[in-house]
Amino acid sequence: MCADQExxxxxxxxxxxxxxxxxxxxxxxxxRLALRxxxxxxxxxxxxxxxxxxxxxVQAMSERLKTGPPGAHVVRLEELPPPDELPGDFQIGF
Numbered sequence: 001m002c003a004d005q006e007x008x009x010x011x012x013x014x015x016x017x018x019x020x021x022x023x024x025x026x027x028x029x030x031x032r033l034a035l036r037x038x039x040x041x042x043x044x045x046x047x048x049x050x051x052x053x054x055x056x057x058v059q060a061m062s063e064r065l066k067t068g069p070p071g072a073h074v075v076r077l078e079e080l081p082p083p084d085e086l087p088g089d090f091q092i093g094f
Contacts, residue, residue: 007058008082010050011065015075017047023073023092025069030090038088040093050083051090 002066013022018041021048026039030051049073069075 003092005055006052007055008046008050008052008086009058010063010080010082012042012080013047013049013065013068013074013076014078014080015068016071016073017068018045020071021069022047022072025072026065027090027092029064033061036089038091045056048080050080050086052086054080065084070080 023041026047026049028078029038030039033053035051035053037049039047039049042048049065051058053061062077065077067075
């Protein structure tokens with residue numbers, strides 16, 4: 001694998017992850033890591049996030065999702081199949 005090859009990941013985040021600024025935190029972290037992707041709240045109280053970037057940045061974001069922002073309580077991450085395409089930047093979905 002080339003060092004500059006893009007990796008795609010997607011997760012469903014369970015726990016107290018809505019009403020604590022999780023989407024805005026993920027957006028900021030994703031942009032800080034130069035990722036592209038999308039994060040959105042789901043009707044079942046979870047958050048779904050998909051992102052792509054360098055292997056190191058994707059690994060860093062995957063690790064950060066285990067704790068989330070202050071006020072969040074992540075119970076579990078479920079890895080999902082990565083989407084076929086993502087936006088060219090990092091977006092908050094509604």
